Amino acid sequence: MQGQLISRRSFIGAAAGAAMAFAGLGLVGCGSSGSGNSGDAASGSAGAALSGTVTAVGSTALQPLCEAAAEQFMAENAGVQITVQGGGSGQGITQIAQGAVQIGNSDVFAETKLENASDLDKIKDNRVCVVGMGPIVNSDVTIDDISLEDLKGIFTGKITNWKEVGGNDEDIVVINRASGSGTRATFEAAVLAGEEAPFDFKPQEQDSSGTVTKMVSTTPGAISYVAFSYYDESFKALKVDGVDPAPENVEDNSWTIWAYEHMYTVAEPDEATQAFIDYMMSDEVQSSLVEAQGYIPVSGMKVEKDADGNVTTL
Structure with a gap:
């Protein structure tokens, strides 16, 4: 059968x-x-x-x-x-x-x-x-590249509008994975480097990578992160510090968000x-x-x- x-x-x-x-x-x-x-x-x-x-x-x-x-x-x-x-x-x-x-x-x-x-x-x-992992944004976000420091600022609640990082005047909607997620642990280890978000910064959380991609693709101004295996044309994958989210860059650690x-x-x-x-x-x-x-x-x-x-x- x-x-x-x-x-x-x-x-x-x-x-x-x-x-x-x-x-x-x-x-x-x-x-x-x-x-x-x-x-x-x-x-x-x-x-x-x-x-x-x-x-x-x-x-x-x-x-x-x-x-x-x-x-x-x-x-x-x-x-x-x-x-x-x-x-x-x-x-x-x-x-x-x-x-x-x-x-x-x-x-x-x-x-x-x-x-x-x-x-x-x-x-x-x-x-x-x-697996490589990286930040993804709604297609209406006008930037294509972001610094690691600005990415940290977004995911610790310090940066709240895309115009602060060179984009349009639009609120940033942060979508996180749940606390038990290995994708979240990998992303935070590489991006936050031990810095914790303030207690009052509470972005929405999703339990699966599949749900994250749907939310980002349908929510204006949204940003989150998923494994490369979930990348598709319904959202935009960002470069980080000018480096493309590509397997060859993971292999030599030029792209540092991987596990x-x-x-x-x-x-x-x-x-x-x-x-x-x-x-x-x-x-x-x-x-x-x-x-x-x-x-x-x-x-x-x-x-x-x-x-x-x-x-x-x-």
């Missing part, structure tokens, strides 16, 4: 032109028979039919790639059902640490969310790709879960689907970032 998509929302990944990225609640189903490109990892050990149920919860930035890969994996493995859901990186890390799901998707290191070392010992980090995409599992995952992780790391996904969906293979990075945000050249 072909894998069945329960609900989805389509977006165009900037790095891939017209690649489709699914950002709805998720997908549940089972695929037609066949063997994966990663050999036994995708079709069961020693040729045995692979079966099982895998639930992946967390990062909405990673959700489009995870859904697309799950559809392909299920098409090659008739006995496996995969469900992909959002909810934010914090939820993904919490649920995998609690053993409530098979995979916790996250844009941030688990060390930043889990305080107990015992919880960290329960899980295994699988960095499946890198690894982690798919956390328990320390010893079940066979179906491990097979799906192996498939995510296979050439079939890394050499085609990752870039087609607007992400960056880890192998292409010229720098490395640790859990504390320190960047070193490889």
Whole structure:
């Protein structure tokens, strides 16, 4: 039986032109028979039919790639059902640490969310790709480039009108992600650099990247931030300090707003879960689907970032 998509929302990944990225609640189903490109990892050990149920919860930035890969994996493995859901990186890390799901998707290191070392010992980090993130604005905003300092001013409530940064006389409508979002954590680490917004600055918050893109595209004067995989023609993506939001600029850290995409599992995952992780790391996904969906293979990075945000050249 072909894998069945329960609900989805389509977006165009900037790095891939017209690649489709699914950002709805998720997908549940089972695929037609066949063997994966990663050999036994995708079709069961020693040729045995692979079966099982895998639930992946967390990062909405990673959700489009995870859904697309799950559809392909299920098409090659008739006995496996995969469900992909959002909810934010914090939820993904919490649920995998609690053993409530098979995979916790996250844009941030688990060390930043889990305080107990015992919880960290329960899980295994699988960095499946890198994602660039950047500021997006409604198409009526007249600027195309913004300084990092002005971006900080907007997201700390100090700059409230676009004319203050060279744009038209128009109020700035800030749209944030919810506090558990890994996209928000990544953006704030790179842009705010530890500075906190005043208590009385309370922009609206949205729970998913898909909702953010809809809000920005339909709200005059709006600004927010999403992963490159959500970029499309319904809004404008800004340069920062003259640097284009492009994969090649992420690779050498010229574009500093980026993160690894982690798919956390328990320390010893079940066979179906491990097979799906192996498939995510296979050439079939890394050499085609990752870039087609607007992400960056880890192998292409010229720098490395640790859990504390320190960047070193490889």
